[in-house]
Amino acid sequence: MGGFQFHGKFYRTDSLGYMTDFHEWSEDVASHIASMEGVKLTEKHWEIVNFARDYYKQYKIAPQIRILKKALNEKLGVEKSDNKYLYDLFPKGPAAQACKIGGLPVPPGCVDINN
Known part of the structure; x- marks a missing residue:
């Protein structure tokens, strides 16, 4: 177990840096995690x-x-579920990095978590 300090509060993470409490997440926390991941968040x-x-x-x-790609394709269209599009946004792995920034656990069977 580890964690990070942000705005005077300590946020617990698992050994891979994923938040352990989904409810502690906020957009400010997400922006902080993204900066630690080398990602500048856009719309x-x-x-x-x-x-x-x-x-x-x-x-x-x-x-x-x-599953993420299939659901994105159904809800947002084929261009937003494309591998290149997703990896351009999240170079360490779309599911892994989007979940980490989103304060979620590691996706089951995730292969991109060591990047």
Whole structure:
């Protein structure tokens, strides 16, 4: 277990840096995590992060990349579910990095978590 300090509060994370309490997340915390990940959040990033969070709220599981891409295709269209588009936004892995920035757990079976 580890964590990070932000605005005078300590946020616990697992050994891979994913927040352990979904409810402690905020957009400010997300921006801080993104900066630690080397990502400057844009509206395009927020669309994917919020989509992943909504998926988690509905299904109680972080979306795997295959599921994320399928759901994005259905809701936002083929261009926003394209590998290149997603990896341009989240170079360390779209599902892994969007979930980390979104305060979610590691997606099950995630292969991009060591990047």
